[in-house]
Amino acid sequence: AQSVAQPEDQVNVAEGNPLTVKCTYSVSGNPYLFWYVQYPNRGLQFLLKYITGDNLVKGSYGFEAEFNKSQTSFHLKKPSALVSDSALYFCAVRRNTGGFKTIFGAGTRLFVKA
Amino acid sequence: EAGVAQSPRYKIIEKRQSVAFWCNPISGHATLYWYQQILGQGPKLLIQFQNNGVVDDSQLPKDRFSAERLKGVDSTLKIQPAKLEDSAVYLCASSSFLVEGSSSYEQYFGPGTRLTVT
Numbered sequence: 001a002q003s004v005a006q007p008e009d010q011v012n013v014a015e016g017n018p019l020t021v022k023c024t025y026s027v028s029g030n031p032y033l034f035w036y037v038q039y040p041n042r043g044l045q046f047l048l049k050y051i052t053g054d055n056l057v058k059g060s061y062g063f064e065a066e067f068n069k070s071q072t073s074f075h076l077k078k079p080s081a082l083v084s085d086s087a088l089y090f091c092a093v094r095r096n097t098g099g100f101k102t103i104f105g106a107g108t109r110l111f112v113k114a
Numbered sequence: 115e116a117g118v119a120q121s122p123r124y125k126i127i128e129k130r131q132s133v134a135f136w137c138n139p140i141s142g143h144a145t146l147y148w149y150q151q152i153l154g155q156g157p158k159l160l161i162q163f164q165n166n167g168v169v170d171d172s173q174l175p176k177d178r179f180s181a182e183r184l185k186g187v188d189s190t191l192k193i194q195p196a197k198l199e200d201s202a203v204y205l206c207a208s209s210s211f212l213v214e215g216s217s218s219y220e221q222y223f224g225p226g227t228r229l230t231v232t
Contacts (some may be wrong), residue, residue: 004156005230032219042156043118043223051219090156094219100219101170102147106155 002027004093004105013081021076021108023091033074034092034102035065044090050074061085064073081112116140118224120206126230134196135227139187139208145169147221148181148191149205157205163189196231203228 003026013019020094025031035047049069058064065076074091088109094102119138127133139146144165149157160179166186172179175180178197183189193200209220 024117034220036223041225043225044207044221046220046222049220092156100162101159104158106154106156 001103002093002095002103003102004091006089006091006105008108009106010109010111012113015020015083015112016080019081019085019110019112020080020112021089021091023074023076023089023105024072025091025093026072027072027093027095030092031095033065033067035059035074035076035093036090036104037086038090038107040087043098047051047076047089066113081110081113083114084109118206118208118222120227122227123225124230126227126232127196129198129231130195131193133229135191135195135206135229137189137191137206137224138160139206141187141224142209142213143208143222145187145206145209146183146189147205147209149207151205151226152180152202153202160191168186193229196229199230200232201218201229 001099007022009110033050036044037047038044047063048057050057055067062080066072088107090107091105092102121136146163148160151157160174160182161181162169163183166183179193182190184228203222203226207223209221
């Protein structure tokens with residue numbers, strides 16, 4: 001069975017500091033991994049994905065994520081946080097073969113303080 | 115490019131009443147998803163369509179929920195009768211044709227419909 005864990009309900013960081021939002025997953029076979037962001041009163045927006053290839057993937061708004069197969073992790077990172085990055089972040093996973101269901105984590109609220 | 119459209123944005127009903135939600139995906143997207151997002155949780159897939167066929171409805175409470183996508187474009191999700199625990203945001207998403215080797219696996223979400231059952 002597939003599952004996604006986001007161990008932190010909330011991450012607090014000062015503006016200008018680097019940020020990390022953690023995600024670990026469990027899936028049989030090779031995973032496709034995604035990060036989505038949800039701003040207040042808006043739908044989820046796609047940030048970035050790992051399908052294959054380079055373990056470090058870059059996405060929108062300066063975000064990047066590193067796929068670590070041995071640790072089954074896909075942590076979201078940004079070198080310098082902005083107040084406008086404050087939002088709810090979801091990690092998601094699906095298998096690359098067979099069923100196409102995408103499983104979402106419970107979300108991590110990022111709060112960037114000015 | 116127009117995004118995923120959903121209506122209504124908000125709905126308040128009493129328990130045991132019925133309700134319907136509408137979704138129009140991004141033009142050309144063959145795959146359409148309905149998710150339920152309860153406050154404090156991640157989205158949970160209710161049903162996934164490929165064109166007008168159902169790919170996965172394993173988590174759809176079929177005794178009260180139904181969904182259709184008759185012409186392979188827009189879709190409706192219905193709840194009849196509603197229960198208090200159905201209070202949630204219902205999200206519709208779409209993605210381009212889901213074939214292994216395709217480059218477009220990400221989903222594009224609509225703004226959601228916030229349902230309150232009293």
